[in-house]
Amino acid sequence: MKISVNVNGSAQENDVEARTLLVNYLRDELGLTGTKIGCDTSQCGACTVHMDGKALKSCTCLAVQADGCDITTIEGLAQNGDLHPMQQSFWDNHGLQCGFCTPGMIMTTTALLADNPNPDEDEIRHGLEGNLCRCTGYHNIVKAVAAVAQAGGD
């Protein structure tokens, strides 16, 4: 099926099998491999991207469902070589170790702050309930998100 998707500001037209998941389309068709697959059951959140500005688990969406939509992936966050404040904060606060959950974490938390620019620790932790990390114990991820919020968000 033919689909048109605006990915990271660039118009894409592709012919995909109906059963192609959005995450596979992004990774295999467009080569945007920053978005990760960590589970089969929509639990881990490693595949989180933004669709029309809202966080989405791209493993639970068909590519054909994204037809006509705007998609932002981790590759689309940095602008003109400048890291997004959330990316910078994850780096500054050691909010990552193996890095596999990190793109999804960053996509989820940028959306979180867009909805709620001044979350307290509890709200940040609840905002992360759809993303799993096995390395950091979340301590420094929470710290990284709080630091961005404190600095005035994105």
Add this chain to the structure above:
Amino acid sequence: MAVVGKAVKRKEDPRLITGEARYLEDIKLPGMTHIAILRSPHAHANIVSINSERAAAVPGVIGVFTGQDFMDVNPLPCPWPAGGVDNNLNTPRALEVEKVTHVGAGVAVVVAEDRATAQDAVELVDVEWEVLPAVTDAEEATFDGAPQLHENAPNNVCMEWDCGDQSGTDAALGSSDVVVKQRLRNQRLIPTPMETRGCIAQHEAVNGEYTIWMTSQAPHVHRLLFTAFIFGVPENKVRVISPQIGGGFGAKIFMYPEYVLTTALSKKVGRPVKWVETRSENYIATTHGRDHVTDVEVGANRDGTITGLKVRTYANLGGTLSTVAPGIPTTLYGRMLSGAYKLPNIYCHVTGVYTNTGMVDAYRGAGRPEATYVVERAVDLVASELGMDPVEVRRKNFVPADSFPYEPSGNLLNGLSYDSGNYDKALDMALEMTGYEDFRAEQAAARAEGRYLGIGLSTYIEICGIAPSAWMFGEGWGAALWESANVRMHITGDVVVTSGSQSHGQGHETSIAQLVADELGVSMDQVHVQHSDTLGTPFGYGTYGSRSTAVGGVAVWRSLQRIKEKARAIAAHEFEANVDDVEYVVNDEGVGVVQVKGSPDQSKVVGEFMGIATSAAGGWDLPGDMEPFLDETAYYDPPDCTYPFGTHICIVEVDAETGNVGIKRYIAVDDVGKVINPMIVDGQVHGGIAQGVAQALWEGAQYDENGQLVSGSMMDYAIPRADLLPSFELGRTETPSPNNPLGVKGAGETGTIAATPAVVNAVVDALSHLNVRHIDMPLTPSRVWETIQSRSNGGNS
């Protein structure tokens, strides 16, 4: 300007936060094929027949293969049988041929042009099974009449192993004021690195060479196993590359059937073959951890002095053996049972057992969390029996700070000794951070209101920097455990370090660079740490057991000393001075210079273009027969392990109505020896605590009576989430290890090892007024609630 000891931001992060890092699944090769594996749906069954006709007919399928097609490939090796005893070894094959002993064992494979087609076709492979009765509990599997898994393992026993002093311990328990007995279950865990496993193999027929990209924590070990054990080809015929790795926690150390299968297929089909594990496969086909059933007896006198500890453990090894499975519940478990305590008598007997469950091997702490759980629970059981404060029982039995090196009794450590420690100091700091006395008052007040607060301690030690090769050889380990490193200073002054260690989240590229920057006097930007490709790095045994800094880091340090020696010799030649008069100093700006002592005008920078780096690389004017280039390789095999320690304290509130446990505070004081990057060390501790807490409260692999994994997805297996955990309060003491020149000990596993008993002790403490003495993990709401109910009705446990 020194950077060692500073929270330097990680060099590896830019590629990770932008999505540019290349993990295994991100790699594509021209002509690449994909596979799907048909796995046994039965826990115990004979394979009667396999018919692949329907699958082979699917358009896009290149071939369908069964175990019969790989009889020329050796079964997987088990290079760490339990030391000093007979082991009845049974290891998997690339695909099983006659029978399967756990759900998830592979029996057929489809190779196809794309992954979806492979997945479609594998559903059309028809297998006729003869289903056999299954057994999943390690102790029950040894009973008469239990289903028998392997002909060479009567009663399903792989091995019987013991350590310590049996008669002395029995005698001590017989003459103690009190003896407390308790059965403890250390439940099975599923490692769940966020990245599953995978493998891409390419075979070049013309020269018989394999290139294998794989999710490996130990690429050199994988190459060794491929070449020497599995394919019987020389070392140069296999190149193993670990790309960016998304966490391992032990599960990516081992050789697995799928790696062998993928590699063998690449030769068979003459095209690159890619296999990436799904999460569903990961839960049934990747190794699990823990799974012990233990009876502990601990004796003590009225004053709180522990007189003896006797431990009897059934260790579940799964249906077949993973690579180092027998070594984990023996050497890495039994030999650690003295904990932080001067115990006069210890004895441990372990039975390793086959059951119809997934393979069990090293996981995040590997044997040491299991040992620490037994010891730290035992100490609390003594305190409870004697009506003493658990803090006092610990202090009474600590190895005193002036007793190091300390050799546990009964030759428990088989000749090794604890290197250094000050256990009271870490305990004092943790108690002060907690406000222990204030908490006890708060607890009493809360109890009066019907609220159940509890506090739990874990004053742990661990064994890190797993090595000495000779010692491990005596423990049954079939290889060595030294590490090596090469350091090269290029003509520009940039330094490239290659290491046999493998970083999958630990930050080697940063912490090793810090070491190099300080030692040579170059900037962090000038240091480039490379690892994970057997072609470009010297041999190393890989990253696990918190050993990369304590062993691999010292190999780097040794290479650096040789670089410095050579730089001094070149400088002496240029200055026409005696080499003994030339010193290598790092000046106040952090720049490494060689200079003639006492004459600062005779000085030259080492790590810059036209500095000593260029003199060495150019080689135009070198002394005598000196070879060009600052390029040195060193090996390091330590004399002993390292022994980090600390105190973790957890405060919980148990919801009396539901049994739900909430973590209110978590305080951790760790002593990992000298710290290179405190930010990285803290991060390691945070992650470990989360795992340790999760084992205590939530995680647990569950099999039903047919050997089906009930907790087979993230919908059922409770990986901890951010909203279930608090922020952690960390402190640190620093007692250098005398066993290596860096004074480091290792920090990768302290959190996991310490946290689990701290949480369980806290929950038991919260319910101590109900005479609760123990609850088995995970302390799910229903289990805690049932305990409260039974106690409120006047029972005991």
Add this chain to the structure above:
Amino acid sequence: MWPAEFDYTRPSSVAEALQLLSDNEDAKLLAGGHSLLPAMKLRLNEAPLLIDISRIEGLGSISNNGSLKIGALCTHAEIAASADVQSSCSALATATGMVGDQQVRNWGTLGGNVAHADPASDPPTVLVAFDANINIEGASGSRSVAASDFFMDLFTVDLEPGEIITSIDIPDHPHEGCAYVKMPHPASRYAVVGICVVLHRDGGSCSGAHVAVGGATVRAMRSPGAEAALRGSSLDDAALDAAAAALKDDIANDLIGDMSFPEAYRQEMAGVYLKRAVKAAGG
């Protein structure tokens, strides 16, 4: 993970979707996809054709003309954030705010949720407590089914092949307090037990109550016994104990459980959470 092959079509009207359903016997409807796609990826479910109704106009709005009408395509996040829902049925805002996680709530729809009828899902319990009606279109016309009747059994609802849920009505139901509380499963976040309570007050006493339970039971269901125990009481401890006991009796034959949360435990927790729900509803 790839689902088995299927065809895909995206009708733009309910009529067109109904025609597609009647022309394609085993076709399935796709809205948010957050229940269907995970099952298809695991190959626990398959269909020759997916009919994507997510862009049909008019099924995605919330209106309040006396009764609350929620379009079947409204997402959990939209419902949780809706001022109309918060003011007239705050328990539903709470429950939809507890479904899955933020990513799931952003795209999962209420219509898909009720059609899937996972017994441990949160919204059905509230819909049952509030006497909601499920509005359904089919080839033979439209019908409306009370939520209590709609949820029949585990993953089983009163929805014929060829029918589409178009909206959910929550009748005007003046009340003095309502709440939805749950014990989440530590892994899936689904309800181990979820309770919705709607309270009517007359001064200090409770003039009526609706009590519904989910998670612990095969379907979301009312508890007449608990409601009777609360009615006419002053919501004191004795009344709450009696209501909890009655609730446990009412669900005794409909319990579900697993190794971590056995039936008996869930039954007890239903009582505990009933009391918590009454308190959260201001009782």
